[in-house]
Amino acid sequence: MKNQSFIKKLGYAINGFIYAVKTEHNMRRHLAAAILAVAVFAWRQPSAIWWALIVLCIALVWAAELINSAVEGLIDHLHPEIHPQIGHIKDMLAGMVLVFSLAAVVVGVLGLYSTL
Ligand SMILES: Nc1ncnc2c1ncn2[C@@H]1O[C@H](COP(=O)(O)OP(=O)(O)OP(=O)(O)O)[C@@H](O)[C@H]1O
Secondary structure, three states, rough: OOOOOOHHHHHHHHHHHHHHHOOOHHHHHHHHHHHHHHHHHHOOOOOHHHHHHHHHHHHHHHHHHHHHHHHHHHHHHHHHOOOOHHHHHHHHHHHHHHHHHHHHHHHHHHHHHEEE
């Protein structure tokens, strides 16, 4: 598995993203929010810096959700039982996604404000 071609590894990465979109409600919500943000930006046409920031925010939210889903899946597989520490870990993972999502909302609103 170590020395596979770049194309194969890229395929695995894309499969991981598609799997998350298919199996995670939140990933689909983030995808819909990203499409909405890009559509509104395309309509209002803020400057390039706002485009760069919103694209970065979208990538960060998706990456955070992928990490959240992957770690949750791993935890549930290794330790399916209820445990208070697992609850805290999952809450912190959700907190990570929330932090990036709030930053994305702020960037989206300020980017739109810049076009007024
Ligand atoms: N094994 C567990 N032990 C203790 N608390 C848990 C456990 N699993 C989940 N919880 C608590 O329930 C909350 C929701 O957990 P869940 O696994 O449903 O996460 P979720 O992000 O809502 O899931 P999904 O991504 O499937 O919507 C966690 O944030 C945590 O507080």
